[in-house]
Amino acid sequence: MRLSTFAYLSFLGLAFSSAVPPLGYERRLLRDAFDKRSSNASSTSCFADGAPSTVAPKPNVWAPLSPTDNLAVWNFLHDPAAGLNLTHPDEAVLTDNYVFWIDVLHTNKSDVLPFLDGEGPLPAKYARAIIFQGGKADPDSQEYMIGPLPVSAETTIEKLDYMYNGGSGGSVPYNARYFDGPRSTATDPLIASIMSNISDITAALFQGGAYYGAEDERSNLSLTSGTPLSFDGTQAFRNIMFRFPGPASYMTPLDFFLLIDCTGTDASLYSLKGFVTGEKFYPTIADLRSAFEAGTLGAEYDQTVDADWALVNYKPELGVRALEERLAPSTIEIGGKRYKLDEENQYVEYMGWSFYISYSQTLGFMFFDIKFKGERIIYELSMQEATAQYGGNQPKAANTVYHDTYYQLGTSIGTLVEGFDCPWGSTFWNLTYHSRNTTVVNEDSLCIFEADMNFPLSRHRAADSNDYGFSKFGTVKGAALIVRSIATVGNYDYMFDYSFHMDGSLEVIVRASGYLQSSFYYPNQGKWGPRIQQATQGSLHDHIITYKADFDILGTSNALQVSELKAVNQSQPWFPELGTFEQMELDASIMETEQQFNYFPNNQAMYVVLNQNETNAWGEPRGYRIVPGRSDIHLSILNSPWSLKNSEFAKSQLAVTRQHDNEPYANSVQNINLPSKPQQDFSKFFDGESVVDEDLVVWFNLGMHHFTRAEDVPVTLYTEAYSSIVFAPQNFFDRAQDGDLLNRRWMEVDEEGVLTYEAYGVTLETCDVVLEEPAESLGTIFDI
Template structure:
């Protein structure tokens, strides 16, 4: 039975159901057909739910805190004896002290290495908590560290200051702290009163749409405001844009903005700064009304009120594609899974790779102790920040810079759909985080699977004048293990892939889909993006994804080697007729001090992390090359007031620093509202320290300059919004790591008889009810298996 037929049977089963099947039903149907039970007794197994198990060599010291620890920490913080005077967050107002969130504190590398590499003690576990302290005379936000865990008489609550270098430790001014529910509620009366007063104007301009308050049944507008909300914490504002409500409100903006000052904890002092519409600023309601009554505010275009065009569902009006009713090709682990996991410890082994997976509410998934053939390549590989900065001639676009860790990016890692987000039969893991004293579980938010790379890892044909055209031909199947998750932060769906290739290369890729943050369309604003709908403009912006790579090539003592291609003039005595001529050569050097730097023009330099104390069989320093992939960019604006000092990590392609326990993160989760006085100043990492033969960290940026287009409707496509980088062995081994792979074909032709021999090394395609023919079935020669 053909694969597509079996899949259609599963689809038919769903179609016959008279009610919506429960979540996971489609997966169950598919697995009933293709899984370990088989379709019927005579059909061979095709894929299996079973993932082979292994045991992690050591406990996962990077894992998050347990739900029991979270509850114990919560209770400890709220104990009157702790002196924090906390209010339940669900009942809190601006002038209360309350917990914002609790998560695990990173474990210091200096504590981890003696444990994982020797007989050192298990590193202590700590929690971190952000507490908003509106009840203080000088209100602020303070981050605390709580430990050691589990909670006992030895557990202390201390200010978490040592990982921040902005001068105030873990303290953030009140005006720069996260704009949460209580802050939003405090601004709502001013917004509602102001917009109610001009409801006749908005109704006339926007097809009857009005705003009387978020809970008022008469309201037919929705609002949004971005970040930053402050420059240095001495002030706070909201630049509010109004939109047509609905599931695709990001795509239906209106040309109307309300600007308010919301500095401090006394909401009675909040004021209106003005209005923006028709590309004009009106400081007062009176001036806005005067312009309206003079007929100066008429809209050239009406925004569409029906946003069905922006939904990611089937659109038959686009036409019919022949044979599209058939299931598209899929990656299937048809021979059974070739990787092993320790689910409890979140540990994975694959084709001589091994690594641990951790998760945090702010950063999402992080990888640790990455080894190949028993030797460490990276101590840590983690996403540090997802930055987006916009441009435009409207307040929302011009003002917007996002740091997605501010929105707890990890908590937005949602359920992955089997067969579409990840292949059928992939291994799925949940992630969990804490909302106050409760544990939230996001099901199936990480998937692990082995994928066909759709190209051979290596191949060569030795040409010969015989019927087959070769004397011998060797080809090795390309495959990789992929760890994937997708985080939907508001409008964007970021897909993170970590691909472990069987040759020892490691690829990191990011893709972006989801809705544009769009602007109202004006014909004269084309420099900020094209018209993409009736009254919608695609706003030009950058996506910058900053990553941390703590390399430990064999040992922690590493260097960064720069091999620069240079065109030089020289002469060679065996070419006397040429005299002096130009050719390329390598100019090798070692980076001496910490620095930010960019890819060389024309990619004319190779950057490699090497171990200066370890060589391969040929005397070359063992290392890993940093290979730019697709769309390796940095932030376009280097001096914008909205990202002046709080986004320095996004302003170069690469950066190299010395590893310190006091510099675990490139950014602070509350840095976005402090562009002129950052809590974490990445530039201060670069203080002249040596990075030669030291424990070093590479910070690298992936991303996209998003040149918006009409094909971003309804959502941006993963095919185009894609960025990647590869870490590849550079003299790390004595030869390519493909000779020990059995998934290959070696074909030879007898020079006398022209008989063809094919060596399969015992690896053949499983039955699975499929029929394939090996090469020898067609050529008429002798095929040996």
């Protein structure tokens, strides 16, 4: 069977009209089908074979741990000779020592550069592990470094302290450590006891809702608690909100909060702190029952039990849109892929670009050794933290700040749906991470594709009075290579895009979709968000996504130039009648010391990371400009007790520091529960050091002030919740990097009106998909 391109797209639109296959099945089925092509040489396919291969110039020294290394490290830690006295996590209780997670340790830049740029040795590889040490007299969480790898007689276990500046190194107080299964299990008996005693109250208030314990079949309410769970590690608490369970539980909160003290490892000492409902605090069960019996409890609206309205499925009641039954347009890499891959080393080449990709289970995907036309621009580009801070007058909203690396954001990067999350025919790579002594594979979690920018990279029409209206006309096709992943961390789906443009500019984009963390609605509470359902309020909050860009513009001797547009008074002798008037001019200076700062109002300043010792043909220092895009923001609240000192990285739009091996991360993965006494205090990075002709790191924030709305139901839309930044050449070259692109059209009209047209050999190819007779399994799914 032969299908034209357009018939083929219609063919795809019929897929899975009746049955829902396992995730990933659609991609495998389509690939299997389209691999059965005719040998007809006159036909080409829109889906050519995978990207051409290349060979990375050096091994990927930033690569994550292999399954073999992870298992070896696990066994090494559990060897009695290690002296750690570890229990398997499945059997652990609060007073045991056990491994929380194992990941790769950041490789020091000072070790990497001699290897990359010279004849230096391959840097040693190390793992890092967090071990919860409840068995100690003074229980804590301690991070260790294990290496060199692979495990051998030279491998040692040492405390990982060097990268933390909070005063206790890799040690986190027990009360501030991650709230995992054993801690949740330890608090549940207290919660069940309290809630069982007031089950008649909750049943009356919430349509029969009650909680008797996590394992009790009578429980028909679920619970959640946010972070932080401590201020400085000397105490621990949970602010617990109840809600109706189900796939959209984030959208069906109840106006009932239980506050408990859960300090220490002795669960018998845990205690009730009180209840909050109706915006009032009741410190005891007796106080709550008294109010109930007096008839002062209750809300004006009942929460909806059926949350079908909050599901991301087809809603025919919204109406019918003409022609919506047709498949929407899609980017297709006609004629084959124009990028090359070394999958083993996670190395990519595209139109002058080259870079390595790595992965961390806390940070997700990271980029290293980013070069354009053989010259390094950025040594490291990585997401550092995804912060969300809420506002409200209820404990969950008013007291919640999230650091998503605390929840191991990288492990939440999931399978992408071809044709919807990424274009048809994209390259998909798996994500591999380690859970205890096993390896988990999230299939198709990274996609790479070249996309039409849907606007020309450049164009100009030189006007003329001839019949064509121009004498010379040129237009250059715009395209970019996009590397994409989506992390679903609890309720939000963060889409991370890195776009490598043809002109040498690099764009970083983040989008947010998913469920709001909502609040129960009370009338006259619009200052914290609108009513978006029967009894649901969209909670006002900030999303701040912090990134690290370690610039190496032609080496490690860089500076940050700030060029401010200023209004100055001047006069012009050729217009004496105007007298003195305002004119704009550029006031350029070099930033002297490390600092956090914000963009100038009205964007009246340009920031350029440049190498003052390297100039282009015109004598200008070569550099890359930091171009703010859409919604480059910082936290609205700068002095909240819930984010007092542990979220300093989110409190400015930009920051510049000198690169140090002991400052690889803006945050630590357990910092969220230490707002008053952080393990990592980003503000301490700024200690007056010079940043003139030094190795510079730029920290920048993307994000959105989430002004919630009814259109966040069922989920937030990517079109609006979108933020971006661009790094663009600023005198880095002698001219724009578009002259060497063949994907262009050039037209000239001579003096006699004769038009000549040049396509440079690049034409629109036709592409047919040629299939053999479809397999029986295809016939049962596709209407063909």
